[in-house]
Each structure stands twice: as C-alpha cells, then as structure tokens.
Amino acid sequence: MKKLSLYIFLVLMFCNVGFADNRILSFDCKDIDLEGPYPSKYEFFFETSTLNITNYEGYVGKWTIDYEDENEIRAFTFLTLEGGDPKEHNVIFNKKTLISEIYGTHPSDLKYRLLFRDQCTRTSQ
Numbered sequence: 001m002k003k004l005s006l007y008i009f010l011v012l013m014f015c016n017v018g019f020a021d022n023r024i025l026s027f028d029c030k031d032i033d034l035e036g037p038y039p040s041k042y043e044f045f046f047e048t049s050t051l052n053i054t055n056y057e058g059y060v061g062k063w064t065i066d067y068e069d070e071n072e073i074r075a076f077t078f079l080t081l082e083g084g085d086p087k088e089h090n091v092i093f094n095k096k097t098l099i100s101e102i103y104g105t106h107p108s109d110l111k112y113r114l115l116f117r118d119q120c121t122r123t124s125q
Contacts, residue, residue, distance in 0.1 A: 025043075025044045025045075025046070025122065026042075026043045026122070026123045027042050027043075027044065027098065027120035027121065027123060028120065028121050028123050029042055029118035029121075030119055030120075031116060031117070031118055032117050032118065032119050042056075042100070042120070046073075049064060049065050050062055050064060050065065051064075051065050053091070063076060063077045064076055070095065071094065071095055071096055072092060072093060072094050072095060073091075073093045074090065074091070074093075075090070075091050076089065076090045077089055079104065081107050082107070084110075087104060087105040089102060089103065089104030089115075090102070090103045091103075097119075098119065098121065098122065099117065099118065099119055099120070100116070100117070100118045100120055101118075102114075102116040102117075
C-alpha cells in the first residue's frame with residue numbers, strides 16, 4: 001500500500017510538472033501611439049518555450065520565448081520581408097499594463113523600430 005501511494009504521488013508530480021506551462025490567454029487589442037486605427041485581436045497560446053500568436057486575420061506566428069518574469073514576456077521570431085533576408089522581430093508583452101509592443105524591420109525604410117503598440121483587454125483565460 002505504501003508503494004502504491006508513492007507511485008500515485010510520483011505520477012501526480014510528473015503530471016503537474018509536465019503540463020504546468022500550457023496556458024491560453026485571449027485578448028482584444030487596439031492600436032495606440034501609431035498612425036491609423038488598426039483593429040487587432042490576438043490569441044496568445046503559451047507552450048513550454050513557444051508563444052503562438054494568432055492575429056485578427058487568422059495568421060499564426062510562432063515566437064520563441066527568451067525571457068519571462070512576473071512583469072513581462074519577451075519573445076522573438078524571424079520574418080522575411082519581400083525579396084529580403086529573414087529579420088528578427090521581437091514582442092514584449094507587459095503582464096501588468098496589458099500593453100503589447102512588436103519591434104522589427106519596417107518595410108518602408110528597412111530600419112528596426114517599434115511597429116505596433118497595442119492596449120489589450122483580457123477576453124478569456
């Protein structure tokens with residue numbers, strides 16, 4: 001009976017660790033601080049080291065999480081602009097203010113800068 005209890009405990013511990021980092025957070029976001037009101041709707045799906053972001057057009061981007069603490073999540077991906085080499089893009093999501101900022105190379109001048117800054121409201125958890 002003691003062995004059975006030990007095995008059950010170990011299985012529960014494994015399940016707790018193995019699935020603890022999968023979580024789904026959904027947000028409605030509105031562009032701020034940039035020209036033009038670009039409506040956005042994002043679904044953030046967090047896996048062990050990947051952040052999948054689905055935008056309002058249905059495009060799913062896979063971002064690699066390289067930093068996370070109680071205040072923010074930082075992730076990166078490489079996107080290819082028309083006729084060019086892949087360029088690194090970064091997203092910083094502030095957990096407290098729910099502001100998402102995406103940085104990358106702008107197609108008009110090929111300079112790395114802030115592309116989108118969105119104020120988000122949580123729609124589900």
